[in-house]
């Protein structure tokens with residue numbers, strides 16, 4: 597099973613996604629879930645590492661980085677994994693072994709119920725240490741990896757859509773980051789639309805509901 601997952605990752609994670617036209621159930625996203633959560637109260641204690649975050653009250657656990665290392669972030673870049681399954685640990689292993697990176701390239705991974713919970717937000721070491729990401733290749737001066745928060749949703753959104761739970765968690769996370777760093781909606785990007793992006797990609801997939809996302813986040 598693990599080999600199968602890794603094989604899938606090896607095909608899709610960095611190589612972009614195969615384009616297929618398949619009938620797809622339309623998901624209607626819940627627009628009320630986070631209406632009352634405009635202000636997310638941060639927890640100021642040092643976050644616990646790893647998968648400490650799930651829905652409900654615990655959702656913001658680990659989102660506030662240690663104050664001693666906290667950076668000023670200026671943008672947010674949304675990705676899909678391009679895989680059916682996955683979680684932070686699987687992408688971490690892949691990025692170490694195949695890209696020879698220090699670890700998973702993203703700051704946050706939002707699960708789809710395959711290898712982590714549906715809508716579960718995993719905080720990676722990049723966010724905990726506030727180090728430069730490895731998720732958007734080729735931007736001028738590497739600005740996007742340095743200054744933009746990288747969020748990956750597990751799934752291949754050329755073939756499917758994010759789950760409702762994933763989008764609810766994503767909206768909550770994006771709003772939290774917007775609040776904390778003063779990031780306007782205009783600087784919330786899909787990977788492929790990141791200014792100066794140097795690689796050809798369809799990430800976060802052509803079914804990713806970016807227009808809907810923009811309608812739900814802060815101005």
Ligand SMILES: [Zn+2]
Pocket residue numbers: 674675676731787797799800
């Ligand atoms: Zn991407």
